[in-house]
Amino acid sequence: MAFELPSLPYSNDALEPYIDAQTMQIHHDNHHGTYVSKLNAALEKHSDLQNKSVDELIRDLNTLPDAVKTVVRNNGGGHFNHTIFWTLMAPNAGGEPNGAIAQAITDTFGDFENFKQRFNDAGAGQFGSGFVWLARTADGKLDVVSTPNQDNPLTEGHFPIMGNDVWEHAYYLKYQNRRPEYLKQWWNVVNWNEVNNRFAQASR
Amino acid sequence: MAYELPPLPYDYEALAPHVSSDTLKFHHDKHHAAYVTNFNKMVEGTELASQSIEEVIKATYGDSSKTGIFNNAAQAWNHTFYWNCMKPNGGGTPTGALADKINADFGSFDKFKEEFLAAGGTQFGSGWAWLVLDKGTLKVTKTPNAENPIALGQVPLLTMDVWEHAYYLDYQNRRPDYAKTFVDSLINWDYVAEQFAAAK
Numbered sequence: 452m453a454f455e456l457p458s459l460p461y462s463n464d465a466l467e468p469y470i471d472a473q474t475m476q477i478h479h480d481n482h483h484g485t486y487v488s489k490l491n492a493a494l495e496k497h498s499d500l501q502n503k504s505v506d507e508l509i510r511d512l513n514t515l516p517d518a519v520k521t522v523v524r525n526n527g528g529g530h531f532n533h534t535i536f537w538t539l540m541a542p543n544a545g546g547e548p549n550g551a552i553a554q555a556i557t558d559t560f561g562d563f564e565n566f567k568q569r570f571n572d573a574g575a576g577q578f579g580s581g582f583v584w585l586a587r588t589a590d591g592k593l594d595v596v597s598t599p600n601q602d603n604p605l606t607e608g609h610f611p612i613m614g615n616d617v618w619e620h621a622y623y624l625k626y627q628n629r630r631p632e633y634l635k636q637w638w639n640v641v642n643w644n645e646v647n648n649r650f651a652q653a654s655r
Numbered sequence: 656m657a658y659e660l661p662p663l664p665y666d667y668e669a670l671a672p673h674v675s676s677d678t679l680k681f682h683h684d685k686h687h688a689a690y691v692t693n694f695n696k697m698v699e700g701t702e703l704a705s706q707s708i709e710e711v712i713k714a715t716y717g718d719s720s721k722t723g724i725f726n727n728a729a730q731a732w733n734h735t736f737y738w739n740c741m742k743p744n745g746g747g748t749p750t751g752a753l754a755d756k757i758n759a760d761f762g763s764f765d766k767f768k769e770e771f772l773a774a775g776g777t778q779f780g781s782g783w784a785w786l787v788l789d790k791g792t793l794k795v796t797k798t799p800n801a802e803n804p805i806a807l808g809q810v811p812l813l814t815m816d817v818w819e820h821a822y823y824l825d826y827q828n829r830r831p832d833y834a835k836t837f838v839d840s841l842i843n844w845d846y847v848a849e850q851f852a853a854a855k
Binding site: 477481482485525578579580581599600601618619620623624627628 | 681685686689722726779780781782799800801818819820823824827828
């Protein structure tokens with residue numbers, strides 16, 4: 452079964468004014484759409500891999516045949532990362548974290564402000580294209596990590612709880628070179644309910 | 656010695672409509688300027704401060720304790736080189752010794768163009784496409800992020816920036832359109848020929 456581009460869980464303009472409708476439309480339809488079609492094309496001759504979920508492909512990336520490893524890393528990673536990314540944002544969201552993740556953030560980082568600072572600094576410091584994540588590490592701790600291009604912490608055995616896209620295409624039309632401002636404004640659209648869902652999955 | 660941000664070798668409007676003045680303003684005044692500022696700050700008071708930027712690039716490449724210096728030094732150099740590789744009413748085809756060498760090493764100009772567009776199109780994430788002289792042979796290469804041929808012991812002759820900031824305001828996700836326009840309408844072959852002549 453071919454991989455499919457999931458619909459955005461809200462309209463293109465739902466995250467205005469923090470993320471503009473044009474950015475969302477191009478980011479979802481073209482960037483994410485291209486990752487999905489390239490992933491499908493790459494797996495055409497690998498029927499054994501077509502039945503795996505994209506999560507499995509990324510988790511088991513290092514066991515894939517060399518012929519498809521890089522193309523799955525880039526395009527499977529792009530599909531996986533963006534699928535997560537859309538659900539981590541919502542209109543009328545943001546604000547302080549709630550539920551179990553709020554307590555876990557306080558326990559790990561001292562307070563929410565410290566965590567935000569760590570996350571924003573890691574996002575700004577990711578040279579070139581990539582993502583910044585809050586992940587549950589293999590040894591059960593929370594940590595802020597950044598990954599280049601379309602890599603994902605899952606390949607290293609860490610579970611991605613929340614992540615922000617710091618490829619320039621995620622923010623350039625609205626913020627141009629001002630990545631730190633984008634990182635700061637992004638907190639206005641964080642969907643803490645979904646972060647809590649993923650935190651619960653990570654803890655299983 | 657401190658590295659100075661060079662002025663653009665043409666007006667902000669000079670490359671329009673292929674590259675807009677908005678893109679050049681952000682790209683030169685913000686991105687390039689930030690690399691230069693960061694580089695100067697990072698080497699200030701160190702032994703690297705007295706070296707040329709090319710020497711710093713070679714000395715810091717692959718040294719994980721100096722990644723920040725390498726990234727900013729190489730990006731400062733790469734952008735200066737990139738501005739010079741473009742001109743208004745550029746493009747066309749090279750002439751003279753460079754044209755002969757391209758034909759000899761790639762088969763034809765069209766073959767070179769095909770390889771160069773493919774390098775730019777397939778550099779995943781941020782980076783650069785290059786025409787280099789490598790031990791006497793012309794090659795098309797691509798490098799991620801800040802990496803450049805100087806660090807790799809090759810002579811850079813031509814570069815195209817494929818960081819998204821180089822084209823996103825004008826082309827969005829359509830990197831292949833930007834790359835084709837770069838080759839057809841922007842390359843300053845006189846400058847490339849000068850680099851080739853100096854390298855021989």
